[in-house]
Amino acid sequence: MTALQERPEQADRHDRGLSETDTERQSYLRAGHSLGSWFFTRDHKRIAILYLFAITAFFMIGGAAAALMRLDLLTSAGDLLTNEGYNRAFTIHGVIMVWFFLIPSIPNTFGNFLVPLMIGARDLAFPRLNLLSWYIFVLAGGFTLFVLIAGGVDTGWTFYTPLSSMFSHGNVVLAAVAVFIAGFSSILTGLNFIVTVHKLRCPGMTWDRLPLFVWAIYATSLILVLATPVLSITLVLIAAERLFGLGIFDPKLGGDPLLYQHLFWFYSHPAVYIMVLPALGVVSELVAAAARKPVFGYKFVAGSSIAIAVIGFFVWGHHMFVAGQSMYASAVFSFLSLAVAVPSGIKVYNWAATLYKGHISLDPPFLYGMTFIGLFVVGGLTGLMLAMLAVDVHVHDTYFVVAHFHYIMVGGTVSAFFGALHYWWPKIVGRTYPLVWGRLAAIFIFLGFNLTFFPQFLLGYLGMPRRYHVYAPEFQMLHVLSSAGASLLGLAYLMPLVYLTWSMRYGAPAGDNPWDATGLEWTTPSPPPKHNFDEIPVVDRPPYDYEIEMEGEDG
Amino acid sequence: MQKTVSFVFVWFALVLLLAATVTASFMLKGPAGLAVSLGIAFGKSGLIYWHYMHLNEEEGLQRIAALGAGAWLLILFAFVCADYLTR
Ligand code: HEM
Ligand SMILES: [Cu+2]
Numbered sequence: 001m002t003a004l005q006e007r008p009e010q011a012d013r014h015d016r017g018l019s020e021t022d023t024e025r026q027s028y029l030r031a032g033h034s035l036g037s038w039f040f041t042r043d044h045k046r047i048a049i050l051y052l053f054a055i056t057a058f059f060m061i062g063g064a065a066a067a068l069m070r071l072d073l074l075t076s077a078g079d080l081l082t083n084e085g086y087n088r089a090f091t092i093h094g095v096i097m098v099w100f101f102l103i104p105s106i107p108n109t110f111g112n113f114l115v116p117l118m119i120g121a122r123d124l125a126f127p128r129l130n131l132l133s134w135y136i137f138v139l140a141g142g143f144t145l146f147v148l149i150a151g152g153v154d155t156g157w158t159f160y161t162p163l164s165s166m167f168s169h170g171n172v173v174l175a176a177v178a179v180f181i182a183g184f185s186s187i188l189t190g191l192n193f194i195v196t197v198h199k200l201r202c203p204g205m206t207w208d209r210l211p212l213f214v215w216a217i218y219a220t221s222l223i224l225v226l227a228t229p230v231l232s233i234t235l236v237l238i239a240a241e242r243l244f245g246l247g248i249f250d251p252k253l254g255g256d257p258l259l260y261q262h263l264f265w266f267y268s269h270p271a272v273y274i275m276v277l278p279a280l281g282v283v284s285e286l287v288a289a290a291a292r293k294p295v296f297g298y299k300f301v302a303g304s305s306i307a308i309a310v311i312g313f314f315v316w317g318h319h320m321f322v323a324g325q326s327m328y329a330s331a332v333f334s335f336l337s338l339a340v341a342v343p344s345g346i347k348v349y350n351w352a353a354t355l356y357k358g359h360i361s362l363d364p365p366f367l368y369g370m371t372f373i374g375l376f377v378v379g380g381l382t383g384l385m386l387a388m389l390a391v392d393v394h395v396h397d398t399y400f401v402v403a404h405f406h407y408i409m410v411g412g413t414v415s416a417f418f419g420a421l422h423y424w425w426p427k428i429v430g431r432t433y434p435l436v437w438g439r440l441a442a443i444f445i446f447l448g449f450n451l452t453f454f455p456q457f458l459l460g461y462l463g464m465p466r467r468y469h470v471y472a473p474e475f476q477m478l479h480v481l482s483s484a485g486a487s488l489l490g491l492a493y494l495m496p497l498v499y500l501t502w503s504m505r506y507g508a509p510a511g512d513n514p515w516d517a518t519g520l521e522w523t524t525p526s527p528p529p530k531h532n533f534d535e536i537p538v539v540d541r542p543p544y545d546y547e548i549e550m551e552g553e554d555g
Numbered sequence: 556m557q558k559t560v561s562f563v564f565v566w567f568a569l570v571l572l573l574a575a576t577v578t579a580s581f582m583l584k585g586p587a588g589l590a591v592s593l594g595i596a597f598g599k600s601g602l603i604y605w606h607y608m609h610l611n612e613e614e615g616l617q618r619i620a621a622l623g624a625g626a627w628l629l630i631l632f633a634f635v636c637a638d639y640l641t642r
Contacts, residue, residue, distance in 0.1 A: 226623075226627050259635070262631075262634075262635045263631075266631050313627070313630055314634075316634075317638070325638050326637070326638045326639075326642040327641075328641040329634070329637050329641060332637070
């Protein structure tokens with residue numbers, strides 16, 4: 001066998017040969033080609049890729065449901081879907097996007113791929129458990145698809161009682177089973193990350209040298225482990241009431257429907273932080289790499305992840321202001337909700353301070369990072385508006401709420417997901433992609449997103465309720481704008497699929513450290529070999545140890 | 556060997572407590588029944604924590620960490636009660 005040499009000219013994009021570099025031949029991607037080598041792998045990097053495929057599929061299914069809804073909402077009459085069909089569309093959209101895309105998105109793909117690389121380990125603490133959690137996830141996803149084929153559910157992703165326990169005709173129990181199973185996957189993943197971060201850090205990788213992404217994944221894992229069981233039990237209670245007439249939520253049997261909301265939001269408010277904390281971690285990495293400076297206030301940024309995880313457990317009642325909760329409880333929850341904004345604010349200010357006078361390059365990862373910061377700020381500030389007891393009475397259950405959480409979960413987390421994809425893609429596949437296309441996609445995503453969701457703030461403020469497809473004609477203009485934006489956004493999301501796939505074959509080899517960034521993951525070859533490090537590294541310097549070169553100093 | 560014996564012993568204790576729960580549910584009604592069955596459940600989970608989850612073999616820090624989950628549940632109970640009692 002003739003040994004292939006490294007390509008002589010890395011920047012030569014005209015060389016479109018199929019040549020594999022030496023590093024590629026030794027990488028995890030070539031360590032076995034059979035299906036079995038993928039489906040029974042215990043390599044965290046391959047499991048990350050398995051997750052990437054799974055969640056991409058769910059993102060598309062959830063997106064298709066959204067496209068149906070936006071199409072239906074073009075006119076004020078409900079002429080595309082039936083009432084029942086519309087209810088089922090938004091339920092499946094929510095269930096899939098929350099549990100089968102957002103929650104696993106960053107932790108299970110980039111967390112899986114990067115945490116061992118970033119802390120200088122050869123794998124996660126429990127590699128078999130890691131693979132098992134993928135299979136559990138796929139099983140749960142299979143259940144969800146079955147629910148979809150069997151006719152769907154109409155309760156919304158929140159499964160509120162008494163609708164879900166007494167009146168709904170859909171497949172409530174089946175859908176609850178699907179989410180229940182997915183919960184086990186979350187718990188196992190969280191457990192795995194916690195043990196890994198505690199036990200497998202390489203020599204010198206002290207807690208105050210951990211990359212901020214690892215801090216964020218660690219905080220997320222705490223929430224996953226502590227909150228998910230409550231959701232699982234709650235769903236079991238719904239099933240028990242529907243199937244056996246157990247009196248938990250039904251007042252006739254001595255239950256209380258509001259108890260459901262307490263239990264559900266005790267999980268689900270922390271769960272919104274499961275969705276956004278990993279994104280905050282990604283953005284800290286993107287900002288540091290773009291500014292080429294040490295992160296301003298490293299300890300505060302790391303600590304704020306933990307603070308968010310903890311305080312996030314004390315605010316759930318802000319979802320129940322108009323549900324009949326005690327006025328005093330509402331006042332307390334309103335106040336506590338304001339407190340949770342503080343650590344998020346710390347992060348945003350510290351990013352700004354990190355960027356200040358930095359030597360900023362406008363590469364695609366940074367554009368996605370900026371997209372995140374802008375949209376997250378709008379989403380977070382409108383969250384504060386909603387947390388004001390008096391304001392929420394006016395806008396509760398309107399499109400204002402829909403816009404609020406989409407700014408954070410889509411504008412924020414999904415943008416950070418794409419940012420991570422563009423930043424670590426050269427590490428994952430070993431090839432570079434065309435930067436121009438990366439920039440264009442980022443810009444289209446930003447524009448498409450705002451066109452889709454900004455009108456929804458206005459709609460909600462004017463009184464358009466959420467979860468209706470028949471509406472007063474004066475709202476039509478804003479709905480049309482929103483649907484137009486959604487088409488742009490949908491196309492923009494498809495763009496990376498094309499050029500990233502293209503790059504796997506035709507992109508130039510990336511080299512170990514294409515962004516010239518700090519961090520152990522960049523000391524490995526791209527793509528990394530199966531066991532990550534030939535020798536376990538030793539860390540002897542602080543994180544983000546960039547040599548500071550200020551703007552303007554070198555002319 | 557001694558470990559196995561104690562596991563079997565704990566299992567018997569759990570079965571006995573289960574029988575007690577069932578009996579109590581037939582004999583007692585209302586708040587008294589609730590209090591008794593919650594008390595029994597508390598004892599059962601204590602046994603499981605201590606023996607089956609091996610906390611009797613662990614050091615202080617691990618025991619405290621295990622209590623953390625209980626502390627988290629207290630948040631849930633405290634705030635839900637705060638709502639119910641002031642409605
Ligand atoms: C940081 C990440 C956040 C995410 C991912 C997020 C997500 C969500 C979601 C999904 C909902 C709607 C739930 C539903 O009814 O279906 C929601 C509602 C709400 N959010 Fe956020 N949120 C975030 C931050 C915040 C913050 C920082 C606050 C305030 C401090 C806040 C306050 C609220 C309030 C009060 C509601 C309820 C509005 C209503 O139903 O009337 N959120 N959020
Ligand atoms: Cu919330």
